[in-house]
Amino acid sequence: MHLTRDAIRSMLTGSDGGPMSKHLFACPTCSAVADEVAFDLGMCEPLAWELAALPELPRVEPSLAFDSWLHERLASGVAVAEFLREPRIASEEGLLALLRAAHALLNVDPVRLRELADGVLDVTELPEAKSDAVVVVALREKANALRRIGELPECLATIARGREAAMRLVVSEHELAIFDYIEALVCLDQSAVDRARTLGTRALAVFSRFGDTRRELYVRQLLGFVEHVTGSLAVARDVYRSIAPGLAALGDSAGAAGAIQNAGTCSAELGELVSARAEIEDAALRYAELGLTTESLRARWALAHVALRESRDAGAERELAAIADALEVHGLSLDAALARLDLVELYRRTDRGGIAAELVRSVASVFAAAGARGQLAEAMTLLRDAAENGTTLDEPLRIAREAVTLQLTQAN
Numbered sequence: 300m301h302l303t304r305d306a307i308r309s310m311l312t313g314s315d316g317g318p319m320s321k322h323l324f325a326c327p328t329c330s331a332v333a334d335e336v337a338f339d340l341g342m343c344e345p346l347a348w349e350l351a352a353l354p355e356l357p358r359v360e361p362s363l364a365f366d367s368w369l370h371e372r373l374a375s376g377v378a379v380a381e382f383l384r385e386p387r388i389a390s391e392e393g394l395l396a397l398l399r400a401a402h403a404l405l406n407v408d409p410v411r412l413r414e415l416a417d418g419v420l421d422v423t424e425l426p427e428a429k430s431d432a433v434v435v436v437a438l439r440e441k442a443n444a445l446r447r448i449g450e451l452p453e454c455l456a457t458i459a460r461g462r463e464a465a466m467r468l469v470v471s472e473h474e475l476a477i478f479d480y481i482e483a484l485v486c487l488d489q490s491a492v493d494r495a496r497t498l499g500t501r502a503l504a505v506f507s508r509f510g511d512t513r514r515e516l517y518v519r520q521l522l523g524f525v526e527h528v529t530g531s532l533a534v535a536r537d538v539y540r541s542i543a544p545g546l547a548a549l550g551d552s553a554g555a556a557g558a559i560q561n562a563g564t565c566s567a568e569l570g571e572l573v574s575a576r577a578e579i580e581d582a583a584l585r586y587a588e589l590g591l592t593t594e595s596l597r598a599r600w601a602l603a604h605v606a607l608r609e610s611r612d613a614g615a616e617r618e619l620a621a622i623a624d625a626l627e628v629h630g631l632s633l634d635a636a637l638a639r640l641d642l643v644e645l646y647r648r649t650d651r652g653g654i655a656a657e658l659v660r661s662v663a664s665v666f667a668a669a670g671a672r673g674q675l676a677e678a679m680t681l682l683r684d685a686a687e688n689g690t691t692l693d694e695p696l697r698i699a700r701e702a703v704t705l706q707l708t709q710a711n
Contacts (some may be wrong), residue, residue, distance in 0.1 A: 369400040379411075379418040391430045394419055398436045402443075406553060406591045409447040410630040416441035431467045435474050438464060442481050449633025449665075451485055458482050476505035480518055487524055488633070496525045513549050516542045520558060527565060536565035553594065556585035560598055567605050575605050593629050596622055600638055607645065616645055636665035659683060 365387065372382060382388070388397050398419060404412040419437040438461035445454035458478050465474040479502040486495035499521045506515040523538030539562040546554035563578030583598035600622045606615040619642050626635040639662050646655035663683040 365396065366400065369397055370403075373400060373404065379414045382415070383418050383422060391433055394422070394433045395436055398433075398440055402440060405440075405443050405447060406594055408629070409444040409593075413441055413444035413448070416444065431464055434464045435461060435468065439474070439477055439481070442478070446481060446485055446488070448630045449488075449636075451488060451633075454485055455482065458485075472505055473509050473511065476502040476509075477514070479505075480514065480521065483518075483521055487521070487528070490528075492525055492528055496522065499525065513546070513551060513554075516545050516549075517554065520561070523561070527561075532565045532569050536562050536569070539565065552585060553589055553591055556582045556589070556594070556598075559585070560601060564601055564604075567601075567608060570608075572605055572608060576602065579605065593626070593631065596625050596629070597634070600626075600634075600641075604641060607641065612645060612649060616642065619645070632665055636662045 368387070372385075382397075387393055398416070401412055401415045404415070416437045419433065420441070438457055442454050442457040442461060445451070445457060458481055461478045462475060465471045465478065468474060479498045483495040483498035483502065486492070486498065499518050503515060503518040503522070506518060519538060519542055523535045523542075526532075526538065527535035539558045543555045543558040543562070546552075546558060559578050560582035563575045563582065566572070566578060567575035579598055579601045583595060583602065586595040586598055599618060603615045603618040603622065606618070619638055623635045623638040623642070626632075626638060639658055643655045643658050643662065646658065660683060663680070
């Protein structure tokens with residue numbers, strides 16, 4: 300008797316908890332089915348998901364001309380509605396290609412990425428294009444964008460919708476793991492560290508099993524963030540340094556730069572400022588070469604933070620104010636608020652308590668609107684109460700700084 304397709308999939312993924320059946324190797328029919336299932340799971344191609352493809356999509360050779368055309372149209376700033384009327388996109392394959400190309404906007408224009416994802420989700424005149432695969436990828440990109448621009452409650456709601464859609468796929472584990480990873484990043488934003496560790500560990504096992512090397516490295520970085528925020532700075536720095544070469548080898552230059560910058564942030568917090576400046580400047584140069592504007596801003600922000608530790612207050616103040624304004628322009632309100640929290644500390648330290656108190660109220664409001672919870676929410680409440688009551692900001696500011704230290708690190 301032949302094995303069922305589901306039984307074979309369970310054996311290949313290890314989800315049945317038992318050893319591989321000898322029948323699977325002895326029976327030509329079952330072996331052939333196993334080859335098909337393995338291909339569907341991406342086990343035959345370690346980088347099958349590097350471009351965010353789903354396992355059950357038709358396997359056709361990518362059109363370099365079509366991909367180039369998509370990138371050109373995205374760069375030209377064409378309105379989303381007009382973009383989606385393009386005949387070349389009016390299919391499942393076309394919409395998925397668009398979403399994969401649009402992912403690059405996450406580091407450049409997350410607001411536009413959200414608009415594109417919403418536009419794809421709103422498509423109704425093309426029922427054949429409204430497949431579960433399209434919905435899953437669109438919700439994934441929308442969640443990524445929402446998290447990047449600081450709209451965390453809506454991001455979590457989008458993740459929940461994405462999980463529901465992913466459960467309808469033939470092979471759902473990989474996509475569910477991606478949503479676990481995005482939610483883990485949100486948990487870090489909200490200081491829910493234990494939940495982030497749980498989700499990250501679960502996602503890591505899935506990505507490793509599926510051979511998704513790039514995302515496996517990113518989850519390892521996320522777990523490095525957990526070590527970072529819990530005070531194990533040397534351990535976290537070792538993680539960041541260890542994954543940078545792997546990301547570079549995969550051609551993920553931006554990810555490698557992010558890991559190097561994170562290592563520099565740890566060096567700064569360990570008081571090793573020479574190493575910190577060298578690593579962060581290395582990351583900044585890489586971002587500039589890649590043309591990644593928002594990531595370059597974050598590298599400048601990290602360097603300004605090093606300047607604060609070096610007591611170069613005047614230069615750090617000018618840079619932090621400029622960085623906060625630029626982040627705001629790019630729609631990154633949460634990051635802008637974090638940069639201004641550095642300014643609060645600087646104003647307090649230089650006897651400008653009135654300005655510091657006013658800025659605290661603005662910063663706390665941004666975090667509240669973003670759905671800050673746990674330690675971060677408590678820290679912001681303490682800080683705002685101190686500012687409104689005219690009491691010293693020293694201890695509340697220290698608590699707030701500890702709660703948002705992780706925000707100086709990057710993840711993609």
